Amino acid sequence: MASEKRSALNKELLFLILQFCNDEGYKRTSHIFERESGCYFDMEFFEDLVLNGKWNKVEKYLSGFTSINDNKYSTKIYFEIRKLNFLEALDKNDRAKALDILMKDLKVFAQDNEELYREMTQLLTLDNFREHELLSMYEDAESSRKILMDELKKLIEVNPIFHGKLKFPVIKSQRLRRLINQGLNWQHIQCKYPQPNPDIETLFEDHVCQWPHDHLFMQSTDNPQLDASLPVFPSSWFCGPSTVTQAVSREDICVSGPITSGRGYNNHIVATTSVNMRDSNTMSQNSLLGAEYEVASTVLHSGRNHSPESSVSDDLPIISMNNGMLQNFEPVSHTDLPKTVARILNESSSPMSMDFHPSILNDVHLLVLVLSVGTDIGDIGLWDVNLGVKMLSRNFTVWNIGACSTMFKTAMMKDPCMSVNCIAWSPNGSFFGIAYSKHIVQLYSYHGVTDVQQKLEIDAHVGGVNDLAFATPSKLQLVITGGDDKLIKVWDVITGVQMHNLEGHEAPVYSLCPHCKDGIHFIFSTSVDGKIKAWLYDNMGARVHIDAPGLACTTIAYSADNKRLFSCGTNKNGESFLVEWNESEGDAKRTYQGLCENSSAVVQFSPIKENFLAAADDHVIKIWDMDKVEQLTIIDAGDLPANPHIRFNKDGTLLAVIASENKIKILATAYGLQLLNASVTGFVNSSSDVSDGPRKHVINPSSSVANSGEADAHVPTHVINPSVANSGEADAHVPTHVINPSVANSGEADAHVPTNMSYANLSASLQNCDEERIKDAKQKIIDNANNKSGVCKIIQISMPSQCKSLQLNGYGEADKISRLIYTNAGNAILALASNGTHLLWKWPQNDLNLSGKATTDVPPQLWQPRSCSRMMTNDLTDSTPEEAVPCFALSKNDSYLLSASGGIISLFNMLTFKRMMSFMSPSPAATSLAFHPQDNNIVAIGMDDSTILIYHVKSKLKGHSGRVTGLAFSTAMDLLVSSGEDAQIFTWNLGGWGKCKSKQLQFPDERIPVRGSNTMVQFHQDQVNFLVVHETQLSIYEAKELGCVQQWIPEDSTRISQATLSCDSQMVFACFIGGIVSIFGASDLQLKCQILPISYLPYTPRGNVHPLAVAANPHKATQFAVGLTDGAVIVFEPQKPGNSWYLAEYEPATASSCLLQDD
Secondary structure: OHHHHHHHHHHHHHHHHHHHHHHOOOHHHHHHHHHHHOOOOOHHHHHHHHHOOOHHHHHHHHHOOOOOOOOHHHHHHHHHHHHHHHHHHHHOOOHHHHHHHHHHHHHHHOOOOHHHHHHHHHHHHOOOHHHOHHHOOOOOHHHHHHHHHHHHHHHHHHOHHHOOOOOOOOOOOOHHHHHHHHHHHHHHHHOOOOOOOOOEOOOOOOOOOOOOOOHHHEOOOOOHHHHHHOOOOOHHHEOOOOOOOOEOOOOOOOOOOOOOOOOOEOEEEEOOOOOOOOOOOOOOOOOOOOOOOOOOOEEEEOOOOOOHHHOEOOOOOOOOEOOOOOOOOOOOOOOOOOOEEEEEEEOOOOEEEEEEOOOOOOOOOOOOOEEEEEEOOOOEEEEEOOOOEEEEEEOOOOOOHHHOOHHHHHHHHHOOOOOEEEEEEOOOOOEEEEEEOOOEEEEEEEOOOOOEEEEEEEEOOOOOEEEEEEEOHHHOOEEEEEEOOOOEEEEEOOOOOEEEEEOOOOOOEEEEEEEEEOOEEEEEEEEOOOEEEEEEOOOOOOOEEEEOHHHOEEEEEEOOOOOOEEEEEEOOOOOEEEEEEEOOOOEEEEEEOOOOOOOOOOOEEEEEOOOEEEEEEOOEEEEEEOOOOOEEEEEOOOOOOOOOOEEEOOOOOEEEEEOOOOEEEEEEOHHHHHHHHHHOOOOOOOOOOOOOOOOOOEOOOOOHHHHOOOOOOOOOOOEOOOOOOOOOOOOOOOOOOOOOOOOOOOOOOOOOOOOOOOHHHHHHHHHHHOHHHHHHHHOOOOOOOOOOOOOEEEEEEOOHHHEEEEEEOOOOOOOOEEEEEEOOOOOEEEEEEOOOEEEEEEOOOEOOEOOOOOOOOOOOEEOOOOOOOOOOEOOOOOOOOOOOOOEEEEOOOOOEEEEEOOOOEEEEEOOOOOEEEEEOOOOOOEEEEEEEOOEEEEEEEEEOOOEEEEEOOOEEEEOOOOOEEEEEEEOOOOEEEEEEOOOEEEEEEOOOOOEEEEEEOOOOOOOOOOOOOOOEEEEOOOOOEEEEEEOOEEEEEEOOOOOEEEEEOOOOOOOEEEEEEOOOOOEEEEEEOOOOEEEEEOOOOEEEEEEOHHHHOOOOOOOOOOEEEEEEOOOOOOOEEEEEOOOOEEEEEEOOOOOOOOHHHOOOOOOOOEEEEEO
16 A cells, blocks of 8 residues: 555656656656656647657657557557558658558558558559549648547547546646745754755755854744744635645745844744635636645744735745756846826816826827826816826716616715716726716716717716726626625626626625636626625626735736736725735735835725836835835835825836825836927926935926025926026916926016916927927828829729729628638639638639639639539637638638638638638637748637637747737748737747737827727738738838838728738728728828729619728739628729829820829
């Protein structure tokens, strides 16, 4: 019995070593170890070898587990592998290799089946082994390997030799490291003279702390009074009989050099054992929170706070070792924290909540950085942070009192006062919502600057609405609310319909945190009684129940990279807790020190990008490195309440904090100051850092106001421009916000400068002041649609006779054409309809069409093979047609078609229309496809979960924040370019599939993209530049640095449905939602020609018909086709033969050919 246990433990040790090798990236070592130990058969690795035809490595790996004669299943496995190797050699006409395989590898099977061996020998005599009736179905190496792999899987699974070796056991991450760490902890506890910062130099010997040189400052561990100070973790942290695992924190045992003699310690050595159990009610297999049985030990030191929040779980790395095995990383520099007061915004009432618009502040875009603010009297405002002025203000009013509940009306009659509890932007910045102190939630749509429209008013909760957050699960635009009635409600932003009602809290809901992890959308919520719950978007109740540290009223937030979870809260006793959570364990991974022990209100906090945490406490802003429990620094902005509300902008360059006297202070990093100053000249002297002590609010300490030694009683506290008072004296009439640097260059400020300037007038004034700078900040690319003469001549086609066109129709009632492509041979057009059906039109080769290529002179045939009675149709199972993004890709030889319509990806044979295989059922669903131009075995697949899968390479590329809708390869640049609905462009290296560059598309003012707008990319013929198509613009980018070379933006709100380059990359064919088809010069994106709907849709009423897809002929530069919403396809060519649709190819304009001039 004991030997069996030892054997089982030895096997588990093998698995731990395998896990360690995989975690450290020693893949080759791992597979060698698998083969030599025989403990685990990696089916995925084996499949990769088979599909790539590495037959010697296949047999070598297999030999570690079984041999040919072990049993009938093993014999069959070896035979099938060697048989396919033999056939592939024949297929390549390598008869010498085939003969060698036959004589060496296959002869071993001859004694059991001589007839079969004889038939295989005869194959050597055939010119094409497919002539053998049993091998007539052999297609090619790729498909045959897939068929073989399917059979091998079945044989391996039924083979008893492989039983228990096909599934890797579920082991917690870094388990071997954790065991080593626990052993080191135990050894440290046994030390006679344990040191607070032990230097672990080796694992080859037991750790022993040496007698320190400063032992006179050490106290004996036998002190009987120490027990009174031992920490006790409250069992209420978790539901059920669970306790929190205690361990040595990273700060307790780390290498920090020799212990100085001037530092004294009282060492408290305590060995504790705790069993960590979790609630059985978990979210799913991808559990958000959980725990495990674990034994650990703790080393405590006097002089530190031994409250529960000071202990940390034993997640590695913990101990810093000289050999670098377990590293303790250097703290991140905090010089880029927002320390400088750049703006002070004055509200008329007390601000309660605020939120930055999610735009990213950068030096190319964003003249207007918007901060939304809600006050204690229900007012809301939008501030232009760049200018420091309020753009818009709205007083609270009920939009539709008749639709409100009687309870709300009664509450308002008793107390008409209304306060804003929360104001928040949607992730894309197109909406913002306000949660009020009584019942009501109001949503606005935002279209830029001051264009704000009422969207929804919801009587959401009984009592106050305490928090509000936006989320987009399953591409739905939702708003989530939590209130005093203990409920969480989920609403559709577009329709106002309540989607879910989440019940389970026993106290008012305090905060909400929607999130998505591993494709699972969920909501964290907290209540005022210190409970934390997690919910899915259904009405099935909470999936996770956990107690907040200290049962504190808590808020939850993820780091900017969405990888780390934090919470901060304050309980009824004024104790505050700032904690990082271990999501997989369900316990506190790290508790940060330095918060005030007697807070008068709930401490507000926020992560700063991926590096820091900020909490507003004790009248200052305290900063922590996320990886260190000790406080890093403080930022004292001056005149702050005890626990002010704080908010960072998206890129962490600006911090808004609510100050005393209805003020909001905007603090900026050095980079943030530069960007703010880039939009308005002379705003702030960036040398004005906020120190750690109190100060006056004169921004520039070098100005004459500060240097005079005495401040004039009439000088305002918010002097923005350092050049206001060069004379050494400030005029009593200088306004509170001095913006324009030219106001007082004479040494005296004009007494008539208005103190209250309108936002529009101020913005116009600034534009006149520094027009060129503002232009550069808003947009670096200037549309050069006008030629040198200043006149752009555009030919407009409004009659059918002005161009050649040919309409192609399908059978019956067709759905709209979603995608369109020419075959690479140029003799057919393939369309994908929204119902998943493919339509293939082929041009015949006859006396009327000698070339057999696509032409408008001869109609094609809607073609399908005689052997197949059905069209190629995508599997729409589990897909939602209105949400699906149809996509397809054609192999270079036109033999294979990859296609998906929101469901499974199908591979079709273009000659037979048969579905050869299906793979990757949603979710996630494929939204874009692209074959590698030189290898049909490599396919890039863009997904609706924002990832890109490189099929057969098994790489997953991450970077987009929305579904990936465009993919294009450049073999010249060795790059893959991707684009998505997030309006971002990424480039990826084809060598290692690493990310090279990324770029955010810039949108024109007040041109807000429609939700779910797709972005598509296509490489220019030079393989260096590429076309970017978005509904708001056409752009040409260069691939190396992602610089925008040319850009065209419609003058009105017309939306582009799709566009493509001509085969010679000299023209761009674009179709629009309104039905117009436009032709541009690709070199300058200058509009050359317009084809009006009346010229190709003459037989109306089909007023709602317009083109959705466009494709260019791969051989004839002037020919292209568009797919319409009614299922038809129109092929266009110029009336006169030539290489261009341009005006130069035509005779002077006549009555039938209108010439437009662009003023």
